[in-house]
Amino acid sequence: QKKKIKCRSSRKWGSETESIISLCSSVQIRMKIPKLASVFVFLGCLVAYLTYVKRHADSGKAMFIKTPNHPSAACVSLEHQPCVEELTTSRFQYGVMFDAGSTGTRIHVFKFLLEENEAPKLAHEVFKAIKPGLSAYADEPDKCKDGVQELLGVAMETVPMALWKSTPVVLKATAGLRLLPGEKATHLLDKVRNVFSESPFLSRADSVSIMDGTDEGVSAWITVNFLIGSLHSAKKATVGMLDLGGGSTQITFSPQNEKTIQTSPFDHITSIQMFNGSHTLYAHSYLGLGLMSARLAVLGGIEGQPLDGSQELVSPCLAPQFMGQWEHAEVQYTVKGQKAGTAHYCVEKVLYKKVEKAEEVKDIDFYAFSYYYDRAVDIGTIDEKTGGTVKVSDYIDAAKKACNSMEVTPGQHPFLCLDLTYISVLLQQLGFPKDKVFKLARKINDVETSWALGATFHYLESLRRH
Template sequence: MLTDEMRKRHDSKEEKYLSSRTSMRDSSSRGQTKTGRLPKPIVLIIGAALLFGFVYYGPFDFLSLSSNTHYVIIIDAGSTGSRIHVFTLKEAGSDGYKLIKDDFYPLEPGLSSYGKDPKQAAQSLKPLLDFAHQKVPVDSHHHTVVKVKATAGLRILSEEVASNILKEVEKFVQSNYKFKTLPQLAQIMDGTDEGLFAWISLNYFLDDWEPVPMKTAALDLGGGSFQLIFETESQEQLPVEAKSNVLTIPVAGMTRNVYVRSYLGMGLKEARKKLLKKIQIDGAEVLTSPCLPEKYEGDWEHGGASFKIQGSSSSSYENCLNSVEETFSGAITPINELLTKDLYAFSYIYDKAKDGGLVSGVEGSVVTVQDFARIAQDACRSQLINQRFQCLDTVYINYLFARAFKLPADFRMHVVKKVNGEEISWALGAAFKEMDERKLS
């Protein structure tokens, strides 16, 4: 369960400034000599230090440098790769923690690719853990928590295979590093937590923690699943089957009703697997789809297996959309309240929007549902061999928005990779939770 510590300080700039001025006056009066004056060289040094600190850190950050520094290591073991976040956090009094730095390093493939060799799966994390070893000061290693949280990639493996991988990961970390290892060092994270933590991270970076209903919704499209999260203001108006997905939790100083749903098996990579149909060609099994370029032939690796894939003579936008509709019809219940939310879409949604020319910089831009329909039509018409999945992927994303959730063509959303310079991920929310549990233990 989340606690009130999971929030960002939201004092106004004026309050922070006045607070810092008061603090400076108090400390100045305490530090005077008996004559009431400091030697001129010391005054100049202190003045320069204060100026540098205020310019570089800002009033609040600079004055909080004396706070305790904590490190939390989170490894996001996803379906397509593993990514490490080494978070540097400072205590912010009653407001929980302030993120100072996120050292990030990704690698591929993911743990699920090593289903037949659990030891190799564990050893694949060595570059990430070595990276953390360098980023965390040596004298902080023994009390720096490391957690490996696997998502949809391991959820879709058999329980035995996934368990063997996680056991080997725990052994590897404990045998080779001096980080603090708690029970369940490596575990499969529930999709609900994944979505909730991503929403918390998003609101943190948006500084959207005022004690009023939050208007922000998050849609995080991963490889194995996707998550939809928002605070509901009218729980009674939700579809009957959606009400069980509402959690009542304390966030940012008040109890909130948060809708969070994880759609396992509907991430982008899993959608591809479902849309690629098996056929026999010259006695060999091949996967094909009208969503692939007609003249394409090649290999595709997914979940530790390799497949032969090729295009279809029926390749077109209309046929691809029909295939998606037939495959996923009825899997998603539309939620009218989503129309009132400020939707942020990220992960693979950003990647595919960028490939289609909808967004450029990492901060993304505001796009419409119709924009996704347009780049999907363009991709299917272009038949580009070097973008073999662009038609399939963008048609699927457009299907989610336009037909599954029934968002109007002119519905506007933020498609982003970063917010205020920080990459959106569930890992920061998970780090806050680890710090809260450490306080309570």
């Protein structure tokens, strides 16, 4: 006698569960089996079925919990409610920062990983630079738009479309625009605001501005100390920051001696809140003492006042036989050496009583950037890609060597003697002894060591507060 036992299935559980049921339905009993045995076979199939369903339900639940909380590829519009809900639980935040310097404009697109009750972690950075700087378009502000739009394209390629409207885009202009007449700088910034307002990113009234020099130094200090981990732990000492740009130079550090705080000029001391911690900082920016502006001053020129074509800058700070062209802030200068003085005398004359000395700096570790780095590369003290360390005495010795060789080959490196002398004198007037060692790095953990990261942190904090 043949008996066929069929386990009936419900199609609402899907094709995967039906496979178990079909196994039961294909069982053919070709022998005599009591009804009780048939019941046991049926119950066995049922138990197997229920066990399968429960196991997959649990695993599906576990997989859901482990799925990263970031917008899916299908979520492309913030007007779509599921996208809004998805973004509110996102663990990632993007920030776009434009660094509008005196020699070029740079974009930093930062991707941050957000963890509850922890400082943000930098997950990724995209960087691109173009030349010239915004100040080059002072007389034709409309022409600055193309460069800004080109860099915005980098941001659009980097930030997921679903996050465009929640990602702030910010431009901070530095010394190049600080040195322009107010009206010209305003026209340039207005053009950038128009471009930003037409972009898909978050743009506010304060998205475009000229950055105060002290804020530039503080932001760079935040960047460096964030990257080395000293802002994440109170046990790790912070480091100081030196930046020598084209138009200005900054020094920022956290004083450990109360005397430094009490004796320093009032506008040199500031306090910041960062990652639930408070830091008192010595921070100052010297406008006009960046390397290129200082070079112009040493040669006898005046910032923002180009010469007539027939005029020359004649200076005893260059080799007597030298004559050539030099461009600064999009102005072409004819420069000529003159026998008489020395580079050291010229530099001291320009820096006389313009720099404050802080005695404590000799005991604090410092990182140095920009032209400090470039000139250390020029004299072979550090590797161009990996950086390294340099002493104040390295600049002093290299300056003497460059100034001596200038008499023999005036046109090979016409400004090296002057630049190295300026750096040597500036560091000593800031309070650094000759044996002081600086760390030089363009990147820390593959991240650009500019003020941009710190400024982005500060801006994102202001968005959260409002």
